[in-house]
Every structure is written in structure tokens, then in C-alpha cells.
Amino acid sequence: MPKKNQTLGEFIIENQSDFPYSSGELSRLINSIRLAAKVVNHEVNKAGLVDIIGAYGETNVQGEDQQKLDVYANNKFIQTLTNREIVCGIASEENDDFIQIEGHKGDHQNKYVVLMDPLDGSSNIDVNVSVGTIFSIYRRVTPMGTPVQLEDFLQPGNRQVAAGYIIYGTSTMLVYTTGHGVNGFTLNPALGSWYLSHPDMKFPENGQIYSINEGNYVHFPQGVKDYIKYCQEEKGDRPYTSRYIGSMVSDIHRNMIKGGIFMYPKSSKASDGKLRLLYECNPMAYLTEQAGGKASDGFKRILDIKPTELHQRVPFFCGSKKMVEKAEEFMKKAEYGSQSQPFSFSSK
Numbered sequence: 109m110p111k112k113n114q115t116l117g118e119f120i121i122e123n124q125s126d127f128p129y130s131s132g133e134l135s136r137l138i139n140s141i142r143l144a145a146k147v148v149n150h151e152v153n154k155a156g157l158v159d160i161i162g163a164y165g166e167t168n169v170q171g172e173d174q175q176k177l178d179v180y181a182n183n184k185f186i187q188t189l190t191n192r193e194i195v196c197g198i199a200s201e202e203n204d205d206f207i208q209i210e211g212h213k214g215d216h217q218n219k220y221v222v223l224m225d226p227l228d229g230s231s232n233i234d235v236n237v238s239v240g241t242i243f244s245i246y247r248r249v250t251p252m253g254t255p256v257q258l259e260d261f262l263q264p265g266n267r268q269v270a271a272g273y274i275i276y277g278t279s280t281m282l283v284y285t286t287g288h289g290v291n292g293f294t295l296n297p298a299l300g301s302w303y304l305s306h307p308d309m310k311f312p313e314n315g316q317i318y319s320i321n322e323g324n325y326v327h328f329p330q331g332v333k334d335y336i337k338y339c340q341e342e343k344g345d346r347p348y349t350s351r352y353i354g355s356m357v358s359d360i361h362r363n364m365i366k367g368g369i370f371m372y373p374k375s376s377k378a379s380d381g382k383l384r385l386l387y388e389c390n391p392m393a394y395l396t397e398q399a400g401g402k403a404s405d406g407f408k409r410i411l412d413i414k415p416t417e418l419h420q421r422v423p424f425f426c427g428s429k430k431m432v433e434k435a436e437e438f439m440k441k442a443e444y445g446s447q448s449q450p451f452s453f454s455s456k
């Protein structure tokens with residue numbers, strides 16, 4: 109059982125026994141992420157004082173405007189992981205293609221690949237609202253000693269070895285899982301150390317918060333419209349509270365603590381929604397399941413989707429188990445019809 113106020117370093121050493129045959133590479137990898145996160149945190153905290161906020165002047169592969177901090181965070185994480193020679197490849201939301209890392213000896217002997225969204229919610233930087241970093245770690249599937257290939261990155265989320273996020277909020281936290289529950293560490297900025305502040309995090313089974321960009325309401329599928337109306341209906345423990353920060357890490361972090369559902373569905377404007385399967389949905393889905401919650405595309409488990417491309421998008425429903433199940437019920441009913449009438453409120 110994790111001990112509160114333990115440092116992240118102590119925690120990693122103490123839990124090494126969860127991986128009896130491990131070579132320590134994964135621990136070194138998590139260590140590097142915590143280091144890069146501190147550097148990025150330092151920069152995020154200065155936003156407004158130095159010339160780090162605002163647009164970078166270029167768009168990424170997905171046609172989105174890059175912010176200066178997107179580029180800064182991307183470079184910092186890539187530099188740290190490359191210099192310390194602990195991964196054989198990196199794929200990032202901000203890069204068109206994956207990066208092969210051969211190592212100083214050129215022997216491709218590292219076994220892990222990292223996929224990341226270096227700065228999530230970056231449009232919030234200029235207005236001093238919480239942003240995050242999301243990471244996902246897999247074992248490579250191609251032979252050691254050879255350069256990594258696309259197939260090393262296109263693995264279903266159920267093959268993740270570890271995943272986590274950093275939230276740059278009122279305090280900075282690193283929350284991660286290696287498949288043995290979810291633990292959250294808060295950074296003490298004066299000491300530069302992470303302390304276990306949220307051991308064994310769990311989504312409440314049910315909740316009363318729904319998070320979705322309701323500005324897109326008219327473009328949503330009927331099942332989503334019906335579920336939103338259900339959330340707003342005055343009955344039993346409803347209406348639920350609507351909370352949407354627009355930084356997925358922050359929205360899901362809050363819902364994990366308080367109980368709630370986060371949704372980014374497909375719409376008539378975006379046929380697969382907006383969020384990226386590999387950099388955003390898979391790691392958040394793995395954390396969510398490890399915390400007792402549920403993550404789906406409205407019909408099936410996110411972690412079982414076999415990716416076909418690096419920057420693939422997917423509709424996303426994630427949070428307290430009972431809430432996600434209820435949302436799925438509405439999706440399926442609108443899509444396939446049903447004899448049962450789970451809800452009679454008019455959705456028009």
C-alpha cells in the first residue's frame with residue numbers, strides 16, 4: 109500500500125517488486141518524465157512574464173495552430189528522453205511522424221516507445237487556465253537491435269505498460285499508472301520534489317458532473333443530445349452540474365476526484381470527434397480503468413481499438429462507470445433503437 113507523503117523517487121524504488129523481471133528501464137523512463145515535467149512546469153509558471161505565451165506561428169500536422177509552449181514542451185520531453193537514452197522511439201501530437209532513437213552506440217537496444225501530447229489544452233495558456241501533459245508507454249513489438257517501425261506505435265491501448273499525465277494547475281501534479289492502480293504526486297516547487305498526495309486514486313462509481321462542449325450541441329448525434337437532456341432533467345439526483353474547462357486533463361482530473369463524465373463525441377462537423385486516440389484517449393482510458401472508471405467511444409472499449417494511423421481521432425466518453433454506461437445506453441438506443449425506453453424526456 110503506497111504511503112502518503114513518500115517521494116516519487118522512494119515510491120518508484122519501493123514498487124520495483126511489481127516488475128520482478130524488469131531491468132529498471134521503466135523506472136528510469138518515469139524518472140526522466142518527472143524531470144522534464146519540472147522544467148516545463150517552471151516555464152508554464154512564468155507564462156505572462158516572459159515571451160512564452162501566444163502563437164508560435166505554425167500549424168501542426170493536424171492543422172491546429174501551435175502555441176509557443178506546445179513547441180517548448182514538445183522539445184523538452186523529446187530532448188530529455190533522447191539524451192538519457194531510455195527509449196527507442198517517440199511519437200508526439202506535435203510531430204508529423206514518429207522519431208527513431210538509435211542510442212549513442214547505434215544499437216537500438218532500448219525497449220520502450222513513448223507517445224505523448226506534450227501540452228494538452230494549450231489554447232488555455234494565454235488565459236492562465238490549467239493545462240497538462242499526457243504520456244503513454246509501450247514495449248516495442250519489432251525485434252530489439254533494429255530501428256523502431258510504425259507498428260511499434262500502432263498498438264491497442266490494452267498493451268500499454270504505463271500511462272500518466274501532469275496537470276499544471278493551482279498546484280502541479282503527476283498522476284500515473286503502471287497497471288497497479290493510479291497514484292498522484294504533488295510537486296513541492298520550493299524543494300523540486302514530488303510527494304505522494306493522492307494514493308490509489310479511484311473514480312467514484314457514479315457522479316453528478318458532465319463535461320462536454322455544449323456549444324457544439326446542434327452538431328451532436330441524437331444519442332448525445334438525449335443523454336445531455338437526461339443530465340439536465342430534474343429527477344432523482346439530477347440535474348447534474350455542467351463543468352467544462354476545455355483542457356481534457358483538467359476536466360478528467362476533476363471528475364476522477366469528484367465523480368463525473370467527460371465527453372468529446374463525433375459531430376456533424378468532425379466525423380471522429382477531435383481527440384487523438386494514441387496521445388490523449390488511450391492513456392486517459394488506461395488511467396480511468398485503473399481508477400475503476402470506464403472509457404468508451406460510445407459503443408465499445410477505447411483500449412480495444414486497433415489503431416490504423418498515428419494521428420487517428422476517436423469519439424471519447426470517459427469517467428465514472430455508471431455514467432459512461434448510461435451515456436452508452438443512450439448512444440445505442442439512438443443508433444440501433446430499443447424496446448426499452450430508458451428515458452422519456454423530449455430531446456427536441
Ligand SMILES: O=P(O)(O)OC[C@H]1O[C@](O)(COP(=O)(O)O)[C@@H](O)[C@@H]1O
Binds near residue numbers: 172
Ligand atoms: O475547444 P474544444 O473543441 O471544446 O476542445 C477542447 C479539447 O481539445 C483539447 O484541448 C485538445 O488538446 P490540445 O491542446 O493538445 O490540442 C482537449 O484538451 C480539450 O478537451
Ligand SMILES: [Mg+2]
Binds near residue numbers: 225
Ligand atoms: Mg490534447
Ligand SMILES: [Mg+2]
Binds near residue numbers: 201228
Ligand atoms: Mg497538445
